Amino acid sequence: MRDASREVLRAIFGFDTFRTGQEAVISEIVSGGDALVLMPTGGGKSLCYQIPAIVRPGTGIVVSPLIALMKDQVDALRQAGVRAAFLNSTLEPHEARQVERKLLDGELDLLYAAPERLLMDRTLSLLDRIQIALFAIDEAHCVSQWGHDFRPEYLRLSALHERYPDVPRIALTATADAPTRSEIVERLALGGARIHIGAFDRPNIRYRVSDKQKGREQLLRFLEDEHRGDAGIVYCLSRRKVESIAKWLRSKGWTALPYHAGMTKEERESNQRRFIRDDGVVVVATIAFGMGIDKPDVRFVAHLDLPRSLEAYYQETGRAGRDGLSANAWMVYGLQDVILLRRMLEESQADETHKRIERHKLEGILGYCEVTTCRREVLLAHFGDTLAEPCGNCDTCLEPVEIWDGTEAAQKALSCVYRTGQRFGVNYLIGVLLGKEDERILRFGHHRLKTYGVGQELDQSQWRAVFRQLVARGLLTVDIEGHGSLKLTQTAEPVLSGERRLELRRLRQRTRERKPKRQTGAFEGDRSSPLWHTLRQLRKELANKQGVPPYVIFHDSTLAQMVDKQPLTRDSFASLSGVGHTKLSRYANAFLDVIRGYAEAGGN
Numbered sequence: 001m002r003d004a005s006r007e008v009l010r011a012i013f014g015f016d017t018f019r020t021g022q023e024a025v026i027s028e029i030v031s032g033g034d035a036l037v038l039m040p041t042g043g044g045k046s047l048c049y050q051i052p053a054i055v056r057p058g059t060g061i062v063v064s065p066l067i068a069l070m071k072d073q074v075d076a077l078r079q080a081g082v083r084a085a086f087l088n089s090t091l092e093p094h095e096a097r098q099v100e101r102k103l104l105d106g107e108l109d110l111l112y113a114a115p116e117r118l119l120m121d122r123t124l125s126l127l128d129r130i131q132i133a134l135f136a137i138d139e140a141h142c143v144s145q146w147g148h149d150f151r152p153e154y155l156r157l158s159a160l161h162e163r164y165p166d167v168p169r170i171a172l173t174a175t176a177d178a179p180t181r182s183e184i185v186e187r188l189a190l191g192g193a194r195i196h197i198g199a200f201d202r203p204n205i206r207y208r209v210s211d212k213q214k215g216r217e218q219l220l221r222f223l224e225d226e227h228r229g230d231a232g233i234v235y236c237l238s239r240r241k242v243e244s245i246a247k248w249l250r251s252k253g254w255t256a257l258p259y260h261a262g263m264t265k266e267e268r269e270s271n272q273r274r275f276i277r278d279d280g281v282v283v284v285a286t287i288a289f290g291m292g293i294d295k296p297d298v299r300f301v302a303h304l305d306l307p308r309s310l311e312a313y314y315q316e317t318g319r320a321g322r323d324g325l326s327a328n329a330w331m332v333y334g335l336q337d338v339i340l341l342r343r344m345l346e347e348s349q350a351d352e353t354h355k356r357i358e359r360h361k362l363e364g365i366l367g368y369c370e371v372t373t374c375r376r377e378v379l380l381a382h383f384g385d386t387l388a389e390p391c392g393n394c395d396t397c398l399e400p401v402e403i404w405d406g407t408e409a410a411q412k413a414l415s416c417v418y419r420t421g422q423r424f425g426v427n428y429l430i431g432v433l434l435g436k437e438d439e440r441i442l443r444f445g446h447h448r449l450k451t452y453g454v455g456q457e458l459d460q461s462q463w464r465a466v467f468r469q470l471v472a473r474g475l476l477t478v479d480i481e482g483h484g485s486l487k488l489t490q491t492a493e494p495v496l497s498g499e500r501r502l503e504l505r506r507l508r509q510r511t512r513e514r515k516p517k518r519q520t521g522a523f524e525g526d527r528s529s530p531l532w533h534t535l536r537q538l539r540k541e542l543a544n545k546q547g548v549p550p551y552v553i554f555h556d557s558t559l560a561q562m563v564d565k566q567p568l569t570r571d572s573f574a575s576l577s578g579v580g581h582t583k584l585s586r587y588a589n590a591f592l593d594v595i596r597g598y599a600e601a602g603g604n
């Protein structure tokens, strides 16, 4: 069995080795058991059911809520020579009948279907007549009623097991928290399943968080310095902001498309399609965008607003660099974000228990933003993983944060809040500390306070950073009824009284972020090489001819190896990762021609 799976891995998918966990899960399913697979986005979940579906007799049935993506998944499998098809509402009746016929004739290794489609009587009676290799339940966290992606139809999936008790099942998700996990096990009746929890680290992603000053200018600089021609996602909190940032980026010459729930379904699908099909498209989106986007060459994910939780952040940033090549997770955040999220949370209709959970999540993400040690350590610790040593690929590792004794500054800030009556927002408070001759300050008589003008040693933005950290650490809270006015909490007392000292992060005083070098890891390829561009051109032409996304022909990582190794023979081409039998016979000649031409021209 193992050998058969390895053979499929090499011959069909063109990979030499399994990733951690894949082999154990695959052999469990191949031998008829059940499995629950929790792996981060890009971890390699698909092979866990695709290989058993090919190795086992019969057809593997894949349940997925994301019908917009089924066609691409199926296209990718067909490119590799796998007999795959999908059944969903986008098919014309005659097309659906064709798929059903193939299914009945045993001509499919894999069939993708939406849950509602699968549970229809018509489909079930088809399944009764065929041999089923396995059921794969993708995005399995959709059974969780507490999650953002809840799909009621997912609750009915246990019917499959009742109807076909002997068919092995595999549930897969990137959502790893323990409550969701147990909900999946319970609702899908996976009590006896082998549970595989993958390593949650994504070492190729570089995490960075900067102080938000002029968010969109910072974004533009980041894109221009590091991501010309790359595909990526920019997340914003509101629809309005999505629209305006997308428009602004377009005015700066970027191909930037908006995506949010306020757009029509057609507009959304069309923008998503362009993101997947075209090279170098930037999507500016609310969190509505992304689940199940399995585009492997997303080179960056940028957050212009603070995400609600570390789970959300990790999931969103995990959409970058699925192909294993280096990618950036970049974020700017400021005090206004904290205030806004706190306010949204307190104003929501949710009950107190729910709000407490949400508050806790917000604290988690704030802690992450303000951390002075390795960011990856914090992220992984949150998911129950540990790192042996600081990662060396996050901003705090690359440029250690300066810590300063902020006790005195904190005392000034806190006492300013207190003396002005806990009724004012941060700009006003900073005005008092700096001794501004502001009309309101004079009107309220706050120029006579002891704290008036005592904060000259710091400037406006440094004070903002102090206040932000005080809010992030819970010494101050945002009064939502008082339009963002700040109030003291219990935690502030020991600092005010001098019992507790407070270390703060020094604001990075740089207008321009230092440009990190592109990592040169395995298969990174030389993107400035003319060969790289010619190969991409060829890939795009081949993709267009067949109406498929370029990455289903070859991933960037395979092209990068072509640049690195410059194979000149079929054999050496066949040994590249990502080149299986089918792709070898279809594409080797075309790509070899380009590489040989390049070599003959003396490599330029």
Ligand code: ADP
Pocket: 015, 016, 017, 018, 019, 022, 039, 040, 041, 042, 043, 044, 045, 046, 047, 294, 296, 322, 323, 555, 577
């Ligand atoms: P997930 O579904 O977990 O988000 P995918 O199944 O889409 O991740 O896999 C992510 C990427 O990793 C894909 O590009 C896939 O081709 C690649 N991949 C998966 N397993 C292997 C492997 N054993 N060797 C090399 N590449 C792999």
Ligand code: ZN
Pocket: 373, 374, 375, 376, 377, 390, 391, 392, 393, 394, 395, 396, 397
């Ligand atoms: Zn680090």
